[in-house]
Amino acid sequence: MEDRRPKLVILYATQTGNALDAAERVAREAERRGCPVILLSIDEYDVSSLPHEDTIIFVVSxxxxxxxPDSMKVFWKFLLQRNLSKHWLEGVRYAVFGLGDSGYQKYNFVSKKLDKRLSDLGAMAIVEKGLGDDQHPSGYEAALDPWMSSLWSMLNQINDKFFPQGPDFLIPDMKLIDQPKIHITYHSVDKVDSQSSPNSGNLV
Structure with a gap:
């Protein structure tokens, strides 16, 4: 019987590019541990497919x-539909890392709302949400590094096929350079018009 390797789906929502940088960092670290990754902007993902995911990571600003962020508005509007039951995402595991600025009253508001909504819809958090702060001397990385460490450890406990040689084994960077990157875009006919230019004006 074929041994199917689980893939880690990572969705990012960015306005100025910081969440993309953070998501790429998460993807890179997962790949260094031998885990296949699918990295997508959140507006390229068909949100109706969410209940079919096993594990999904969100990096949002x-x-x-x-x-x-502009790219997240359609996704978020879908999640707020009242007809979605509290069991809609049952069986789905997720993790959220947010980027914000504690100088603002609604610090990391989007990541906090997303975490709560996913939980309300029946999904189970893998780790506590991470909150990156622009005000920290080291920026969002100060929260990202320990969050990733916890994430790798918990993913390995959930399914040791994520990291065949364990979460602490790292593939040398040079061996990753030539690996092809898979970029998947989901198309939904009824959303083409609404998403034809979701990022206009963004500095992504």
Whole structure:
């Protein structure tokens, strides 16, 4: 019987590019541990597919006064539908890392809202949400590093096939350079018009 390796789906929502940088860092560290990764902007993902995921990672920023990035608005509107039951995401495991600025009243508001909504819909958090702070001397990385360490450890406990040689084994960077990157775009006909230019004006 074929041994199917689990893939780690990572979705990011960014306004100025920081969440993309953080998501790429998470993806890179997962690949260094031997885990296949699918990295997507959240507006390229068909949100109706969410209940079919086993494990999914979110890296999202908060903009303005607690606003979602432009690329996340359609995704978030879908999640807020009242007809979604509290069991809609039952069986789905997730982790959230947020990027924000503690100088603002609604610090990391988007990641906190997303974490709560996913939980309300029946999904189970793998680790406590991570909150990156622009005000920290080391930036969001100060929270990202320990969050990733916890994530790798918990993923390995959930399914040791994520990291065939354990979460502490690292593939040398040079061996990753030539590996092809798979970029998947989901298309939904009824959302083409609404998503035709979701990032206009973004500095992504």
């Amino acid at each position: 908060t903009t303005g006064q607690g606003d979602t």
